Amino acid sequence: MRNLELYSTAAIDHLLWATDEDITKRNAPALSIFTDFDHSQPLVIDVHTSAPNALEIMEKTHTYMRLVVDAENKFLGVITRHEFHQNMVKLATKQHSSIDDLSVKDLMIPRENVLSLDFEQLSSATVGDVVRALQENGLHHILVIDHQQHHIRGMISANDLARKLKVPIDIKQPPSFMHIFNYLS
Template sequence: MRNLELYSTASIDHLIWSTYEDVTKLDSPAISIFTDFDHSQPLVIDLDTSAPRALEIFERTHTFMRLVVDKRNKFMGVITLREFHQNMVKLATKERVSPEDVSVKDLMIPRDQVLSLDFEQLSSATVGDVVRALQENGLHHILVIDHELHHIRGMISANDLARKLGVPINIKEPPSFMQIFNHLG
């Protein structure tokens, strides 16, 4: 390993400004805004990770979502920090379990309940189409799957998208059955 020399910035007062503009607009191609697992590693967590350890991973890595895998790296579902907290509270109050006895498996959204976009469909969509899909379905994250190759190709995060657009993206929870029923009654 090499020791790097550090320098004072006392006499430096100019910044380099890139001439490259990453301008993402609602009519930009949607393919430009997704995290492609062909180019970057997916963030995963093991199914059997304890709740305290999972929370530590979320906090240490400053992430809000992880793909849940088993020991053979088979996709089992997703866990978000939001569901983590909601489900942990439910388990603690309802079943009175210790956090150490709870694992990611108990808190995650199973893969059969996870919604996704198809990579081919995404290739011809716009950023606006994706924003609408996220908002209409109350999703902060959405997976991108490749039906042809039968794998998860990547994901889109509403937070990342908001940063690229330079505007907040308001994601509201979709109404529950009871909310719809009460509204109609």
């Protein structure tokens, strides 16, 4: 093992600024903003992880979404911090149990309810097309699937996209039937 020497920064007051500006444009190819699992490991969490532990993991790793897998790494669904904040207390009360008794399985969105984009379609789309799809569907994350290979190829995060575009992306949940009914009543 090599010991690394540490230096004081007291006399250093200049930052290095990149010469190529990495500002993504809305008309850029959509593939430029997608996290490809062929090059990056997917962020996963075991389905049996307790809800408090899962929330702690997500907070410590600064992630808003994790792919839920079983012991064989089979994809089962997704969990987001939104589900934790929206449903954890409500579900514990409904089941007459403690929050500590809940697991990721109780709070996840099952894979049959997860929307995705097709990799082939994404390869001919623009960043603006993706932004519009996220906004119209109230999604902060969207998976990208490869129908030909029959697997999840990657994902797109609205937060990552906003950072690359250097503009905020407003994602509002589309109104559900219940929201409309409650509003009209």
